[in-house]
Amino acid sequence: MTKNLVCIAISMLSTAALAGSLTVTVIDKEGKPVPDAVVVIMPANKTVLPKKPMASQATVAQEKMQFIPSVTLVPVGAKISFINNDPWDHHVRSSPAGMGQFNTTNAGFELRLEGKADGKPAKPSEVTLDKAGVLGATLLGCFIHGSMRGYVYASDSPWAAKTGLDGTAQFDDLPDGAAQIKLWQADQLIDAPNQSASVGTTAAKNTFQLSVVPRKRRV
Numbered sequence: 001m002t003k004n005l006v007c008i009a010i011s012m013l014s015t016a017a018l019a020g021s022l023t024v025t026v027i028d029k030e031g032k033p034v035p036d037a038v039v040v041i042m043p044a045n046k047t048v049l050p051k052k053p054m055a056s057q058a059t060v061a062q063e064k065m066q067f068i069p070s071v072t073l074v075p076v077g078a079k080i081s082f083i084n085n086d087p088w089d090h091h092v093r094s095s096p097a098g099m100g101q102f103n104t105t106n107a108g109f110e111l112r113l114e115g116k117a118d119g120k121p122a123k124p125s126e127v128t129l130d131k132a133g134v135l136g137a138t139l140l141g142c143f144i145h146g147s148m149r150g151y152v153y154a155s156d157s158p159w160a161a162k163t164g165l166d167g168t169a170q171f172d173d174l175p176d177g178a179a180q181i182k183l184w185q186a187d188q189l190i191d192a193p194n195q196s197a198s199v200g201t202t203a204a205k206n207t208f209q210l211s212v213v214p215r216k217r218r219v
Contacts, residue, residue, distance in 0.1 A: 001028050011205045020174040020199030026167050033167025034214060038137075040047060040182040041159035043199065045175035050158050058125075059083060060140070060150065062090045062113065063130045066152025067140055070217060071186065073162050076135055076154045081124040084113035091144045092125075097137035098149055098189050108138070121173055129154045151186050174199045187214040 026037040049093045061068045074080065085089045094108035109127055116122040129132045130154070140150035153160075161169040181195045186212050195206050 008050055011161070012027075014055050020176055020179075020201070020204065022171045022174055022179070022197055022199055022204045022206065024163075024169045024171070025205070026163050026169075026183065026185065026210065026211045027207065028213045030213055031209070032184060032213075033083075033163075033165070034210060035163055035165045035167060035218075036069075037163045037167070037169075037185040037208075038071065038153045038168040039161055039163065040155050040184070041171055041174065042157050042180040042182065043159065043175045043195075044124070044178040048175040051173055053158055053201065054155070054160065057081070060152070061085050062092075062142075062148070065145055065148055067148060069150075071151045071153065071162060073153050073155065073160060074129065074157065075160075076156050078131050078154065079126055079128050080152065081126050082111055082113060083122045083124045084133060085116050085122055086196055087118070088115040089113065090115070090148070091142045091146060094138045094143050094152070095132070095141070097139040097186065098184075098191070108133075137186075153184060157182075176200055181208075183208045185210060187212050 024039045026034040028034050035213050049180045056075060056078045058074050058078060059081045060072055061083045063075045082092050090113045092111040092113065111125045113125060116124060134154045135156055136154065140152060142148040159171060161171065163169045176199055179199055181197055183192050192208055195208055197204050
């Protein structure tokens, strides 16, 4: 009987520690929803992890002179495969995004990807984000085609998500208590100040407004 009571108590404590939900909305300077913004939650309670962790592997394709997806969110230490699906050669170069691009001490990585031959699979090249300087946002470009641009965001918090077309990112089962919210968006060169949130049994909502109108993405 005592053993059962202990199990029930542990179960209740576990449930209580994962009780909160938080919705973060990102809008632009004109009040319109912003997709593909990265929202990072940093709970004060760092002992609790998400039930569904971020994928530790991702693929970034080069198609029709674009990086797809345009923004890739991964945890620090993740492996990223780059694939060229165009029939011509591409290059991948990485550098810090935003104001970090002026930090010349971070050389980033470089790859040369051969064009995809008809009827044959593309040859992927893999990069592991386990070196100093990968934390946060990285700008992807191509020396051969200067108009190509993409981003990788490596989060050191397990609670991170991209906003959808409606400009929102939803987090469930967050640990109760205080939390800090960090926002990154490709066209917002100066990061918005972190916001504070209190996570509990009542669903919380926070809104970030950018100081810019993001450039339209190519379709």
